[in-house]
Amino acid sequence: MPVIHARALTKAYPSASGEVLAVAGIDLDVSPGESFGILGANGAGKSTTMRMIGATLQRTSGELAILGRDPSREGPVIRAHLGVVPQQDTLDTELTVRENLLTYGRYFGLSRSQLRPRIEELLDFVQLQDKRDERVEALSGGMKRRLTIARSLVNDPSLLLLDEPTTGLDPQARHILWDRLYQLRETGVTLVLTTHYMDEAEQLCERLVVMDAGRIVAEGSPAELIRQYSSREVVEVRFGAQRNTEVLPQLQGIGDRVELLPDRILIYTATGEADLQEIVARGHMPITALVRRASLEDVFLRLTGRSLADE
Amino acid sequence: MSISAPASLRVAEYRLRNMWRWRGGIIAFGLGNPILYLVSIGIGVGALVDANSPSGIDGVPYLVFLAPALLAAAAIQSAQDEVSFPTLAGFLWNKVFIGMRATSLTGGQIAEGVLLAATVRVVFTTVVYWLVLWVFGAVDAGTALPLVLVSTFAGICWGGFVLALTARVKDDGGYISIMWRLVIMPMFLFSGTFYPLSTLPLALQWIGWISPLWHATELGRWLSYGAPLAPWQALVSFAYLTALGLGGLLLGRRLFEGRLTQ
Missing domain, CATH: 3.40.50.300 (P-loop containing nucleotide triphosphate hydrolases)
Known part of the structure; x- marks a missing residue:
């Protein structure tokens, strides 16, 4: 029961x-x-x-x-x-x-x-x-x-x-x-x-x-x-609040999916390190960059279109 | 009405434990104020009244006339305190009622428990205050049981009424002080406490008629020194107090339950 x-x-x-x-x-x-x-x-x-x-x-x-x-x-x-x-x-x-x-x-x-x-x-x-x-x-x-x-x-x-x-x-x-x-x-x-x-x-x-x-x-x-709802790895890059939007279109083809947040860009991928190198190779130097394993936070963002950090 | 006494007793047990923390304040508040009235008005003003009307009021010295009213007022005021503060705390301040409601208790049992614990305080205040009156020679030893009973009864009934009233308070901004200034004080002053109600202009006497303190005082004076009271008047006063208390308790139980299941 x-x-x-x-x-x-x-x-x-x-x-x-x-x-x-x-x-x-x-x-x-x-x-x-x-x-x-x-x-x-x-x-x-x-x-x-x-x-x-x-x-x-x-x-x-x-x-x-x-x-x-x-x-x-x-x-x-x-x-x-x-x-x-x-x-x-x-x-x-x-x-x-x-x-x-x-x-x-x-x-x-x-x-x-x-x-x-x-x-x-x-x-x-x-x-x-x-x-x-x-x-x-x-x-x-x-x-x-x-x-x-x-x-x-x-x-x-x-x-x-x-x-x-x-x-x-x-x-x-x-x-x-x-x-x-x-x-x-x-x-x-x-x-x-x-x-x-x-x-x-x-x-x-x-x-x-x-x-x-x-x-x-x-x-x-x-x-x-x-x-089910995320890739294995996530690349988080920050170019500064203004530049994130400018850089975004030039990241096409990198990773499975790209998400723009107010303070950073998230790239969902299976190959985080390689993708980060590709970003740099295209001439975009992020202020900070992080490759991490996907978490429930990413699932939540995918499912609701909102980040819990925004709450 | 469902029988839920054992569970209500457990709520009362908690309330008594909390009250014990406040024992100093409870004793000071419960006795300090009435004793001040007893000395200043009962003895001070009493000397003046007795000097000017040698036959006394109702044929008794002023202090004897005043004593049953002060006793009932002390009972009602302690009930006011012991029902309103815990109810506001339970719903609004530390929200202990929310925690209680998560146990097997029902809202109705919580309401009953609050009133039961307030009853203990009312009995305590009334008994001790009666002893003070007796020491001052304001009451005869033989009045102990009837006077304590009728005052306690009035206190409990007022407590039932306040239970229902406080259960609806959503924002405590000034509730306690409004009650004291606009309800308790006028009731104390205009219920025939310090002079027979009949000496007031008719336009103001209605305050006494709806005041539980006046009904309790009428019954108290009758029991204390045999003030004239027709049997039907005694019955009406008793019924009025009962209706206030029982109605308040029944409504309060429903309001507690409703508010805790929203």
């Missing part, structure tokens, strides 16, 4: 001109133990989808089953088995780290004696043991995020939903968090996360969908998506 099963899942909001489709009929199936990503720019419908999966937002139409149950009728029962890391931490900053975990566990009806050892495990897991009796307001952003993750695990969930788990964190804090999530993956918890960071999706997701304007525009593993 899939953990998440959705067919033609739709969320519409009324607007002045009729209605706006935040999620426009998507199909999803997530199996137990999978780590699944929903990738998309801001406003693509990721968070709306997550909230419907989390049984805190009613769908407008379509089918949706979470852990085999219908969230519109069995919301509390479903939520008892979910762990949720919302975009905002929603911690009580006036209480201590431990008190936040304790009160949250109590919401699920867990007894204090059940929670005592569980909280110790979780504090160890998110490396906040030395902050246990500090008030949350004194914690850094990364620590608060880790606490929110610990909190989401307090009921031993079979499905963990993470909405933009590392947005706003510094690189080091992100890596600590990824490491923890990677460990969770190993324990067999089903992970579903939304992100607009491509590196995050590549690190954490076995399979992902790309959403754009409420629809799923591609689905597969990171490697499959790169293979």
